[in-house]
Amino acid sequence: MTTRRKLLATAGLALAVTLPLAACGGGDDAGTDTVQVAVLGPGSLQWLHAIAKDQGFYDDHGVTVEDIQVQNSGSLVQAVASGSADAGIALGDNVIKAVDEGADIKITGALIQKPALRLYGAPGVEDIADLAGAQVTAGATEGGTYELMLYMLQEAGVDTAGLTPVAIANSSDRVVAMQNDQVQGALLIPPFDTLAEESGANLLGWHDDYWLETPAIVNGPWAKENPEAAAGFTRGLADAARFFADPANQAESVRVLQEYADVDETAAQAAYDFISENDIFSPDLSIAEEGLTNIAEIGAAVSGKDISGFDPADYIDDGYLE
Incomplete structure (x- = not known):
């Protein structure tokens, strides 16, 4: 397959x-x-x-x-x-x-x-700053995983006020959404992050802490x-x-x-x-x-x-x- x-x-x-x-x-x-x-x-x-x-x-x-x-x-x-x-x-x-x-x-x-989730940009999104004002997904549109994404972006100096969160529960579906330009950024877990990279996605960040x-x-x-x-x-x-x-x-x-x-x-x-x-x-x-x-x-x-x-x-x- x-x-x-x-x-x-x-x-x-x-x-x-x-x-x-x-x-x-x-x-x-x-x-x-x-x-x-x-x-x-x-x-x-x-x-x-x-x-x-x-x-x-x-x-x-x-x-x-x-x-x-x-x-x-x-x-x-x-x-x-x-x-x-x-x-x-x-x-x-x-x-x-x-x-x-x-x-x-x-x-x-x-x-x-520690988070298995890492932040990826869709093909063409090569810098975390490019996610300002973008459509993004962390699974849910509120709660811990979305808050983790916001925190990572804010720590990197990104203005998160203009973000549009999109609810996509599974990492596999988030990869497809990135390929279809439905979202420009996503938190992904292994092994689906590798599949995203094979499709041109770019690793933008990871929160290395408990x-x-x-x-x-x-x-x-x-x-x-x-x-x-x-x-x-x-x-x-x-x-x-x-x-x-x-x-x-x-x-x-x-x-x-x-x-x-x-x-x-x-x-x-x-x-x-x-x-x-x-x-x-x-x-x-x-x-x-x-x-x-x-x-x-x-x-x-x-x-x-x-x-x-x-x-x-x-x-x-x-x-x-x-």
């Missing part, structure tokens, strides 16, 4: 919607616990999840995982908060917002502890009633993080992403190189609290909202990891 055909096939994932869900949790005849996990479309956000499934790490901890693909992170967090899903792999800013609004969910581990992009989350009441299942889900991901962090497993890690995201080896290898060389993944799912604090502080910097009293511990329960 050509890169172009792969890209268009992957872009179709944006059509996925939240499925009607049955009651969650429960065991099976083999004595394992079934955990229904809400996920986004295949890509590096769920790379450790894909490794955990491929290498049998969930099985090692006595859980069987059933994926429920949802359209966007907001829907994902809502599915976990409502109990329609037991657990999920979400975006950190959506989790903070949901908990602040009263959702009983907890972060049990950190998958992506910023909890992707945590593992659980429904609070479910986790209390099923602590072994919550621990099995979390520890399976932790084993996957340790597997990825071991250079001896590079080829296997690349293979998993290549198959999971349906991209060629070049794109998967480039994703591995960027993520491993820059410590994007937590090496053991441990949570750096400053990753949550930085989400709040960046949001405050671009919006002026009051974050006094923000405490990252309010969102975390790492007891299932230990």
